[in-house]
Amino acid sequence: MGAFFKIRKGIVAVSHTLEDGRRQITALRAPGDCVGYLEKDGVYAFEGEALTDVEACAFDRRRFDDFVSVQPDLAAALVEALSSALKQSGMLSLVLGQLRSTERVAHFLAEISALYAERHVSLARPLTLHMGRSEIADYLGLTIETVSRSIGKLKSRGIIATVESGEVVILDDQRLREAGKVSR
Amino acid sequence: MGAFFKIRKGIVAVSHTLEDGRRQITALRAPGDCVGYLEKDGVYAFEGEALTDVEACAFDRRRFDDFVSVQPDLAAALVEALSSALKQSGMLSLVLGQLRSTERVAHFLAEISALYAERHVSLARPLTLHMGRSEIADYLGLTIETVSRSIGKLKSRGIIATVESGEVVILDDQRLREAGKVSR
DNA sequence: CGGATGGTTTGATATCGATCAAGGACAGGC
DNA sequence: GCCTGTCCTTGATCGATATCAAACCATCCG
Numbered sequence: 268m269g270a271f272f273k274i275r276k277g278i279v280a281v282s283h284t285l286e287d288g289r290r291q292i293t294a295l296r297a298p299g300d301c302v303g304y305l306e307k308d309g310v311y312a313f314e315g316e317a318l319t320d321v322e323a324c325a326f327d328r329r330r331f332d333d334f335v336s337v338q339p340d341l342a343a344a345l346v347e348a349l350s351s352a353l354k355q356s357g358m359l360s361l362v363l364g365q366l367r368s369t370e371r372v373a374h375f376l377a378e379i380s381a382l383y384a385e386r387h388v389s390l391a392r393p394l395t396l397h398m399g400r401s402e403i404a405d406y407l408g409l410t411i412e413t414v415s416r417s418i419g420k421l422k423s424r425g426i427i428a429t430v431e432s433g434e435v436v437i438l439d440d441q442r443l444r445e446a447g448k449v450s451r
Numbered sequence: 452m453g454a455f456f457k458i459r460k461g462i463v464a465v466s467h468t469l470e471d472g473r474r475q476i477t478a479l480r481a482p483g484d485c486v487g488y489l490e491k492d493g494v495y496a497f498e499g500e501a502l503t504d505v506e507a508c509a510f511d512r513r514r515f516d517d518f519v520s521v522q523p524d525l526a527a528a529l530v531e532a533l534s535s536a537l538k539q540s541g542m543l544s545l546v547l548g549q550l551r552s553t554e555r556v557a558h559f560l561a562e563i564s565a566l567y568a569e570r571h572v573s574l575a576r577p578l579t580l581h582m583g584r585s586e587i588a589d590y591l592g593l594t595i596e597t598v599s600r601s602i603g604k605l606k607s608r609g610i611i612a613t614v615e616s617g618e619v620v621i622l623d624d625q626r627l628r629e630a631g632k633v634s635r
Numbered sequence: 636c637g638g639a640t641g642g643t644t645t646g647a648t649a650t651c652g653a654t655c656a657a658g659g660a661c662a663g664g665c
Numbered sequence: 666g667c668c669t670g671t672c673c674t675t676g677a678t679c680g681a682t683a684t685c686a687a688a689c690c691a692t693c694c695g
Contacts (some may be wrong), residue, residue: 281541283541283542283545283630285545285549286632289549290549291544291545291548291549293541293544293545294541304534305534305537305538305541307650312538312541314463322571325508327558329636332455332527333635335523335526335527335530336523336526337523339521339526340518342520342523342526342530343519343520344517345478345530346519346530346533347640349530349533349534349537350488350489352535353489353533353537353539353540354489354605356497356537356540356541356544357465357467357477357489357496357497357540358467359544360475360477360540360543360544360547361467361469361475361477363544363547363548363592364475364547364589364591364592365473365475365592367473367679367681367682368682370636372668399643400642400643400644401642402528405548407548408547408548408549408681409682409683410682410684411642411643412643412644412682412683412684413681413683415643415644416644416645418680419644419645432691433642433643433681448470448601467695481637543669551650551651551652552651581658581688583672583673584673584674593650593652593653594654595654595672595673595674596652596653596654596673596674596675597651597652599673599674599675600674602674603674611682615661616661617672617673619640637694637695638693638694638695639692639693639694639695640691640692640693640694641667641691641692641693642690642691642692643688643689643690643691644687644688644689644690645686645687645688645689646685646686646687646688647684647685647687647690648683648684648685648686648689648695649682649683649684649685650678650681650682650683650684651680651681651682651683652680652681652682652694653678653679653680653681654677654678654679654692655676655677655678655679656675656676656677656678656690657674657675657676657677658667658671658673658674658675658676659671659673659674659675660671660673660674661671661672661673662670662671663668663669663670663671664667664668664669664670664675665667665668665669
C-alpha cells in the first residue's frame with residue numbers, strides 16, 4: 268500500500284493482464300532497479316511477479332517523495348532510473364512491433380545475457396534464464412510453441428545450444444546479436 | 452546537440468528505425484510533453500518527427516540538469532513526466548504484444564481521442580488524426596492495408612465513420628473503448 | 636518399478652495479417 | 666480539361682504464427 272521496492276537480489280517481471288487472460292510482460296527488472304513506482308492512490312499501473320527468490324528494500328512512497336524533494340542526488344538517481352526504464356520500454360515496443368519470432372527470441376537471449384552480466388545475476392555459463400517458455404512467450408508476444416521452435420532454429424544454426432535442465436549456451440555472440448537486430 | 456524540447460503546440464512522433472528500414476513509432480507526444488530527454492553524449496536514443504506544425508521550447512540539457520538539482524519542483528515535474536511516459540510505453544507494449552489488428556486500431560482511435568481532448572489539441576469533432584495510414588501502421592506494428600481494413604471493419608460495425616478528408620467521427624465511444632480493450 | 640504430473644518439443648492444420656497487384660479519389664500543375 | 670503523383674481502398678494469394686493435438690521427458694511419489 269503506497270510502497271515501492273528497490274531490488275537487491277533476484278529478477279522481477281512487470282506485467283499487465285487483460286480481462287480475457289492475455290498477458291504482456293512489459294519489463295524485466297534486475298538488482299538495482301525499482302518496481303512499483305507507477306502507483307497512484309494505491310493503484311499500481313502494472314503487476315509484478317518474482318521470477319526467482321527476490322530480496323528488496325521497501326520504501327514508503329509518500330515519505331520517499333518528500334525526501335527526494337530535499338535530496339538532489341536522490342532525485343537525479345530517480346530520473347536516471349526512469350530514463351533507463353523508458354528507453355528499455357521503447358526498445359521492447361520496437362521488438363514487439365517489428366521483429367519476427369526468431370528475431371525476437373534472439374534479441375531476448377542477447378538482452379538477458381547482457382542484463383545478467385551487467386547486474387551480476389550469475390556470471391556463470393551456461394546461462395540460466397529463470398523464465399519458463401510461458402514467461403518468455405508473454406514477454407515476446409508469442410506462444411510457447413513458437414518460442415520453442417525459434418530456439419530450435421537458433422540451435423540448428425549453431426548460434427546457441429541448450430543443456431539439460433534448460434540452460435542456454437551462447438555459442439556465437441556476434442551472430443546472436445545480429446539475429447536479434449541489436450548489433451549496433 | 453545536447454538539447455531537448457518541451458512541446459507547446461503540435462504533435463510529435465518518437466520512433467526508432469532498423470537498418471533494413473522497418474520503423475516503430477514508440478510514442479506520440481502532445482503539448483506539455485517533452486521530447487529528446489533520452490540523450491547521452493549527443494546521441495539520442497530515438498528519433499522525433501513532427502506530425503503537425505510544432506512550437507516548442509528548447510532547453511540545454513546540461514544547464515537544465517544543473518537547474519533541476521536546485522529546483523525541487525522542477526525535479527518533481529520531470530519525474531512525473533517520465534513516469535507518465537513510462538506508463539504509456541508499457542501500455543503500447545501490451546497493445547503490440549497482445550492485441551489483434553482491429554483491436555489495435557480501436558485502441559489507437561480511443562487513445563488519440565482522449566489525448567487530443569485532454570491536451571486541447573482540437574476539441575472539434577470530427578477528429579483529425581494528423582497521421583496518415585503509414586504513420587498509424589508504424590505505430591501499431593501493422594501494414595497500411597491492414598490499418599485500412601481494420602478501419603473499414605469498425606465502420607461496418609457502426610462504431611466510427613469517416614468524413615471526406617479522412618477525419619474520423621466516433622459514433623459509439625463505449626463500444627470503441629471495448630473493442631480497444633481499454634474499457635476499464 | 637510404475638504411474639502421475641508439469642514443462643517442453645514436435646507435428647498437422649487453420650487463421651490472421653503481409654504481400655502483391657489494381658483500382659479509385661483527390662490535389663496540384665500545365 | 667487532362668495529366669501526374671500521392672494516398673487510400675479493395676481484392677487475391679502467400680506465409681508466418683497461432684491453434685489443436687500428441688508425444689516426449691524429466692521429476693516426484695506411491
